[in-house]
Amino acid sequence: MSLGANPSRAELPAFAPNHAAPGSRERRASAPLYRWLRAMLPWGGSQGSETPIEAVVRTHRGTYPRPDVPLVTRAFAVADKLHAGQVRRSGEAYISHPLAVTQILAELGMDPVTLAAALLHDTVEDTDYTLERLRSDFGDEVTLLVDGVTKLDKVFFGEIAEAETIRKMMITAGRDVRVLIIKLADRVHNMRTIQHKSRSSQIRIANATQDVLVPMADRLGIHVLKAELEDIVLRTVDPDMFLEIDKYLSERSDDGGYLVDVIRTVSGALRADRIDAEVIRRPRHHSSIYHEMTQGPLREPNDPPRIVIIVDGPDTDCYAALGTVHALWRPVPGRFKDFIASPKFNYYQSLHTTVMGPERQPIEIMIRTEQMNDTAEYGIVVRLRNGTAPTDGPERLDWLQSLLGWERDALASTEFLDALRCDLSEDQVQVFTTAGDRVLLPAGATPVDLAYSMDPQTGDRLIGAYVNGRLARLSTVLEDGDAVEIITARADDYPGPSKEWLGFARSANARLAIGKWFHRGDVEQTADTLNDRIDAGRVAVARALRRQQRSLAVEDPLLSTAHDLGYPDLDALFVAVSSGKLSADEVVHQLIDSVDRPSTTP
Numbered sequence: 061m062s063l064g065a066n067p068s069r070a071e072l073p074a075f076a077p078n079h080a081a082p083g084s085r086e087r088r089a090s091a092p093l094y095r096w097l098r099a100m101l102p103w104g105g106s107q108g109s110e111t112p113i114e115a116v117v118r119t120h121r122g123t124y125p126r127p128d129v130p131l132v133t134r135a136f137a138v139a140d141k142l143h144a145g146q147v148r149r150s151g152e153a154y155i156s157h158p159l160a161v162t163q164i165l166a167e168l169g170m171d172p173v174t175l176a177a178a179l180l181h182d183t184v185e186d187t188d189y190t191l192e193r194l195r196s197d198f199g200d201e202v203t204l205l206v207d208g209v210t211k212l213d214k215v216f217f218g219e220i221a222e223a224e225t226i227r228k229m230m231i232t233a234g235r236d237v238r239v240l241i242i243k244l245a246d247r248v249h250n251m252r253t254i255q256h257k258s259r260s261s262q263i264r265i266a267n268a269t270q271d272v273l274v275p276m277a278d279r280l281g282i283h284v285l286k287a288e289l290e291d292i293v294l295r296t297v298d299p300d301m302f303l304e305i306d307k308y309l310s311e312r313s314d315d316g317g318y319l320v321d322v323i324r325t326v327s328g329a330l331r332a333d334r335i336d337a338e339v340i341r342r343p344r345h346h347s348s349i350y351h352e353m354t355q356g357p358l359r360e361p362n363d364p365p366r367i368v369i370i371v372d373g374p375d376t377d378c379y380a381a382l383g384t385v386h387a388l389w390r391p392v393p394g395r396f397k398d399f400i401a402s403p404k405f406n407y408y409q410s411l412h413t414t415v416m417g418p419e420r421q422p423i424e425i426m427i428r429t430e431q432m433n434d435t436a437e438y439g440i441v442v443r444l445r446n447g448t449a450p451t452d453g454p455e456r457l458d459w460l461q462s463l464l465g466w467e468r469d470a471l472a473s474t475e476f477l478d479a480l481r482c483d484l485s486e487d488q489v490q491v492f493t494t495a496g497d498r499v500l501l502p503a504g505a506t507p508v509d510l511a512y513s514m515d516p517q518t519g520d521r522l523i524g525a526y527v528n529g530r531l532a533r534l535s536t537v538l539e540d541g542d543a544v545e546i547i548t549a550r551a552d553d554y555p556g557p558s559k560e561w562l563g564f565a566r567s568a569n570a571r572l573a574i575g576k577w578f579h580r581g582d583v584e585q586t587a588d589t590l591n592d593r594i595d596a597g598r599v600a601v602a603r604a605l606r607r608q609q610r611s612l613a614v615e616d617p618l619l620s621t622a623h624d625l626g627y628p629d630l631d632a633l634f635v636a637v638s639s640g641k642l643s644a645d646e647v648v649h650q651l652i653d654s655v656d657r658p659s660t661t662p
Contacts, residue, residue, distance in 0.1 A: 112159045119166040120175060124445065128172035135176035138197065142187040149256040157249060158182060164245040168438060169445040174238050177205035181242060185210045208232030208239035209246065223477040224590040234464045237440065237457065240276060244285050247273050251292040266296040275484035279459050281406030281439020290347035305346045308361035319365055322417055326369065326385065333384045336372040342426065366424040370433050375400055378427045382411050385425055389415035392422060405459055405488045405500045406439055458500050462513065466569030479568035491538050494545045502566045507534050511546050512570035519573055520556050521548035535564040597634025600644040608648055621651045
């Protein structure tokens with residue numbers, strides 16, 4: 061991507077899926093693309109003299125089956141008061157940001173607890189509002205979500221702050237995945253207003269978004285947010301390419317007539333076969349066209365015809381519709397995929413086929429039910445909106461559980477962040493063990509990756525593998541649908557991993573586990589995680605207390621001392637002690653003085 065002048069936000073055209081609200085079949089074909097999601101201001105979709113919070117409440121009532129308006133309005137009142145007087149770089153009142161984030165989440169159909177957390181998500185970070193006060197005012201659930209997206213202060217935590225902030229967010233997501241959805245909505249609004257940042261900051265934020273947030277949206281299946289983030293990243297990093305694609309979309313010969321005829325023909329054939337379905341056009345967004353340019357043989361913008369058939373009926377009607385389409389036009393060999401029988405890692409389900417349509421022009425066709433279509437656009441949000449607990453059942457996302465598994469092996473903050481970028485950036489393949497378990501692995505994975513995905517001991521004991529019944533090299537690249545049998549040595553007699561495995565292992569957990577094996581006994585290796593620094597500081601303060609022959613039954617006095625010394629919480633205090641910025645003895649002396657000071661209260 062080349063760098064050039066950054067075009068204004070007004071030059072970014074609308075792009076979006078073909079419907080404006082989940083489950084709204086009537087609005088799907090007629091609503092302007094991304095009208096609701098691309099509103100610049102949180103009150104962009106409001107009516108008349110409606111206030112911003114009234115717009116959020118109206119949306120919440122319309123998209124969530126069990127709205128809790130008092131909770132949302134109470135959260136807004138607290139956030140509005142705390143952010144009073146604060147201004148964004150754009151010159152807007154700061155409260156416009158949490159309102160915009162909450163509006164995005166309300167449009168998605170998120171629950172009232174998530175909306176309340178979104179309204180309050182910057183209060184702990186940017187005001188004197190504490191987590192303890194937040195927990196007292198709004199309870200543990202809102203506090204968990206706010207704490208999960210609250211950034212660690214670089215002033216107190218130094219160079220590890222960014223990586224440890226992401227680590228904390230991912231660990232919190234293991235308890236409640238909604239924290240990631242709030243983070244995505246937060247980044248969407250920040251990207252919409254990125255033109256107010258310096259050019260260097262724009263590039264840095266755009267690259268970080270592409271590395272972590274875009275693939276995270278893909279993992280959660282929230283296509284509407286992923287598409288917008290990708291397009292703004294493209295516009296920011298390579299504005300010349302963005303404008304070239306934009307010009308192509310605005311100047312190309314109108315193929316609407318061609319697709320109208322195709323849609324009319326398909327709709328008529330479906331009716332004749334007594335299949336109730338809606339057929340709509342599915343245009344690509346800018347970054348999708350850019351991806352096709354970089355991956356395909358063509359090096360210029362191209363948007364071949366693509367339609368979606370949305371079936372109003374059971375899953376079997378999708379296959380019936382597929383038969384109808386293939387009876388109309390010859391299918392292109394090798395271009396059929398069944399994501400209904402084998403859903404993607406983010407629960408995406410659809411039938412994909414390409415046919416040679418009228419005038420021998422290839423037409424890409426996707427076939428899915430109403431529910432599948434909602435899931436294709438909103439991913440995990442559909443399940444959350446239907447009342448499924450965020451941490452139960454299928455919401456325990458395989459990729460997230462895998463990430464939490466190897467996170468413990470990433471000793472240094474930089475090591476964790478590098479592994480996360482690698483893990484999220486890869487496409488996924490699914491393979492099957494001899495027990496019939498489905499395992500998701502990064503594209504290019506080998507039997508080594510599969511073995512370590514089972515557990516570290518299985519990986520360390522790996523000596524061979526059968527792929528689809530045939531003995532295979534450990535460097536064999538696994539394909540979608542492969543059945544793999546892992547061969548291990550006896551528990552009391554195995555050589556351990558080979559350093560050569562690092563040359564073809566693709567998953568973060570495999571690479572970290574192999575590296576950890578060879579670091580054993582290396583006395584010079586040190587762990588530099590945030591928890592290490594916190595623990596070291598905590599121990600230093602405890603030792604200083606013992607030297608004074610004192611101890612603490614509760615931490616409240618120490619927390620007060622931390623505030624007196626200018627630290628927001630105990631973690632920041634302990635990090636300052638472990639890094640040498642603050643003496644443990646100094647902390648203890650001030651603590652003892654505050655505890656022993658005679659009371660002035662009558």
